[in-house]
Amino acid sequence: MSAREERDALTPPTALHDRVLHLLRASTDGVPPRRGYSLPRKTAPGEDPLSREEALRAIRGALRPLPDDPATLHRRFERLGIRDRHRHLIKSAVVGLPLPAEQADAARSLARRLTRTGTTVLTVTAGIALLGRFGESEDVPYLSVLGLLRELTGPAVNVLDILDRRSAAVLWLAVRASRDELQPLVRALWTGDRQAVRPELIALPDALPFVGSAAARRIAEASQLSGLLDRHPTDTRLLAQAGRLLVRMGSSRDDPTDLLAYRDALRVYDSVVGRAGQLPPTLDNAAMLLSLAQDLSSGTGVLLDWPPGRRAALLESLGRLLAEPRWTSAGASGGEAVQRRRVDWIRRTGRQPFRHPATPDKFRIEVVTGDPADRERVETRVLIDGRPVVPALFGRGPAHSPDHLLDEGRLRAGEEPREVQLAEADCTEGCCGALYVTIRRDADQVVWENWRQTMTGSREPAAEPSAHRFDASAYDTEIARAETDCAWSWRARTVARLIKTGLIEEPDLLSRWDASRGWISSGFDDPDTAVVTFWYVPGQAAGRPERADSPLQFRWVVPDDGTPPEAQAAAALRRLAEEDPKSYARVCGGSRQRAEELGYPWPDGV
Structure with missing residues (x-):
């Protein structure tokens, strides 16, 4: 030795x-x-x-x-x-x-x-x-x-x-919290510099897309946000930041259960909504208040332990404020793309959260579009007895979009039981699971039963597995209303939905070209475009598919030409009927080898 x-x-x-x-x-x-x-x-010995x-x-x-x-x-x-x-x-x-x-x-x-x-x-x-x-x-x-x-x-x-x-x-x-923007605040919190906490909290950017729900909750807890609001009742910048943190905590894009874990949530809601009239009527503040209203109406905020009537009162207060002319005109003269989208979003959906502020409807569907600046997803929120079922039972991802649940008729009730996936974890079901329910018709009732969550290698029951029964006539009426109500939709999204409806009604428009329908919606990077994807398998139309296990995926971007959405969708469907879409769409998926075999260029960066 x-x-x-x-x-x-x-x-x-x-x-x-x-x-x-x-x-x-x-x-x-x-x-x-x-x-x-x-x-x-340390490397453990082999065993x-x-x-x-x-x-x-x-x-x-x-x-x-x-x-x-x-x-x-x-x-x-x-x-x-x-x-x-x-x-x-x-x-x-x-x-x-x-x-x-x-x-x-x-x-x-x-x-x-x-x-x-x-x-x-x-x-x-x-x-x-x-x-x-x-x-x-x-x-x-x-x-x-x-x-x-x-x-x-x-x-x-x-x-x-x-x-x-x-x-x-x-x-x-x-x-x-490793982001550069958060480091001055983290330093003040760690060193106990209480005088610096409020200035550093206010100094965070107005847009907080880099702050997830967990970070938002921890910032509020570490800075003792409720106490700060009490000590600085006229600080409108602090008030706006508090509202943005509440919005981030309740975001279904992350983990909405962070809002439920925040012990001071009710006090901060009271402070923000109660003093919202002090805020300057900017576009950022209007978007923040509308996002709070959406959450209080049909999102995770509904699930907080509210005293009787308090949530309804806050929603009513927000509804009155946002209906004032100084708020309805907030940001209306803006010219940037994101700002125009936010103004249009407020115009389309600004009154939606206040239609059913606290009514415990037996069964209700709200299609909710979030703030375009945060790239929030479009959700089909299902409420039973006034409570949103996805965040109540599944905290790992948002409810599915109307493209999935409504356009495909998945929520319709038939005689045969049908299992429907209501939500999936952002990281896919194979990683963190999904939420399912079985829907069936039973005489004059519709039954939702056999709730289950899935995780890798397991089939765990949901937290609330009891069955729910609805009057079939009222249920069918609500489904029909939700399927046909497009008030939430913007132009490009409407174009995409109309194209998709046309292809569902006339699948031959694609099948004649050895193609089958894929994902169709508005573009993620550019929401002002409609995107049509399809899968190509040679010989499919003749019933002799060649290498069906190795299809190529194509993507066709349809820009908004300013004409009515109905006219744009009709033109797109005519083009699909008359021209092989592989001649103007671009490969976006499959394999490079298969693309080269069929003579199509493989896209850079894929």
Whole structure:
């Protein structure tokens, strides 16, 4: 053994808490780096990995009885084959650990030794999990330091959410908020510079597309937004920023459950809506207030624990304000494309949230288009007894678009039961699941039943699996109204819907060219265009498809020529009938090899 190896063997390893504290003190101004710190990766010796169930049983065994010190727990983990990759199971094991009240002090003492002197991720994670059950305010500073290790951020934030919500938010932002625009605010929060928090919060850009729902909630919690609003009742810039943060928290594009997790949501809604008359009637403020109204009418905001009549009162107040001439004309003279789209969006949908402000209709559909500046998706919001079912049962993605649910008639009720996907996670169902319901007609009623969520490798029931029954006549009327109501739609979207309807009614317009209908809607990058996609398989029209397992996808962009949408759609359908669309559309999918075989250029960047 070398002299250095002897030294290392005799020197006890440094506690993780002390290692992180040393790094923090050595950093500039005592502010942690973006994304925190990370431990060097260790390569575990080759071995048969434990299954999830085996690892969970082993962790429970290591914790029974509770060890007297971190070293004993470490040896138990080593002996039982528990490795760092199993650390996410420790919380579950600790939550289910039977610990009578008389053992609480001993468990708390062990948790503090593990978090303050533990030298491995596993032992410290166990200590953090125990603090989730037995921790107190004096443990907050230690958790805030340990959470700067990326391997421990999640467990530390979860426990801090119980002990000190503001400290949890500050830690989350320090490690997870990496955008340049957020760094001055994060610095003020981490260093405790309370005088700088409000100016830095106000200084964030008016448009917050880079702030997801989780970051918006953590900013509000860390800055103690409700208290700031109370202390600065005439600060309209702070008021507008608070409204924008509420909008981001409730965005179905991210995780709308962040709004439900924000404990001060009702107080901030009261402040923003109650003082909205103080705001200057700018386009940004009009868009923010309309977005809040949409959420209070049919979005996640409905699900908050409102006192009786309060939500309706706030909506009524917003409705009166936004109907005033100074607000209806906000931004009307703007010339930029995004500004024109926002003005048109407010004109089309500005009164929609106030038609059914608080009526507990048995079954209602609201097609909602969000602020074009945020590129919010078009959602088909289904409300049962006044509550939106997708955010209530599924917090991992928005409700599907009307293109999927209404244009294809998927919500219609027939004699045969039909399972319908109402929403899918943004990262696809294969990653984070989807929400399904089965729809069927039962005599003079329509039944929605067998709710289920899916995750990879599982078929989990939804949180509210009970069946709902609706009067069939009223249900059919509502479906027909929703399918034909296009008041929410803008010109290019209407053109796309009319083209799609025409191709559904006359599929031969495409099939004659060995093509089949694909995705048809307005363009994502340019919402003022209609986009038609189709799949091409040679020989398909003659019933002799060639390489059907390797189709080519084509994309045809139809620009808005200023004529009525009906005329534009009719012209597009005539062209499809008369000219092979492969001659003017461009390849956008399939494989490069297949495109080259068929003589079509492969697009750059695909």
